Amino acid sequence: MIEPISACLTVLSAVKQGVALYKDFKATGKEAYGVLHEISMGLGNFFEHSEKAHVELKEREKNPPKGKSIQAQALENILARKQLEQAQYDLRQMLVYESPPELGDLWHQFEKEQAKLIADRAKYEAAQKKRMQLNQGIGKESKTRSTIRLSFAFA
Numbered sequence: 059m060i061e062p063i064s065a066c067l068t069v070l071s072a073v074k075q076g077v078a079l080y081k082d083f084k085a086t087g088k089e090a091y092g093v094l095h096e097i098s099m100g101l102g103n104f105f106e107h108s109e110k111a112h113v114e115l116k117e118r119e120k121n122p123p124k125g126k127s128i129q130a131q132a133l134e135n136i137l138a139r140k141q142l143e144q145a146q147y148d149l150r151q152m153l154v155y156e157s158p159p160e161l162g163d164l165w166h167q168f169e170k171e172q173a174k175l176i177a178d179r180a181k182y183e184a185a186q187k188k189r190m191q192l193n194q195g196i197g198k199e200s201k202t203r204s205t206i207r208l209s210f211a212f213a
Contacts, residue, residue: 062111063138066104066145073100073149080158094161104149111142 076097083093115138122131153165 062107062114063141063145065107066111066142069100069104069107070145070149073097073104074152076100077152077156077158101149104145108142108146111138115139115142 076093080093080097115135118131119135122128126134150165153161153168154163157164
């Protein structure tokens, strides 16, 4: 469990360094496109590791490790959640208050895009579920018709 959280914190530190490097490059007139690309990659890695950590945490809550007391497990779960929340808070603060003006309201745009993607995924999953239920219904109906036909054939 600690591995994805540590990875989140490491990536967060790298993103912070990337933002500082970007500011230095811009101040000295150097090309900063490569640094923006690195920041983008770092942000992607942060969220990938964050998702993995959340998945692992949920899995550990469902299937607690053997040989640990419930109290120790509860404390580990809470501390892991707090670390993830703090890392995301730090990232948000950095992107809102410290990111270069060229990036605009990056966090707000990120939140809007994330909400859109979540809604799109929910619609897709609902449509998939509906199709599967429809297909199961068609399969049952087809099976019923076949049974009726066989009944008449043997009658």
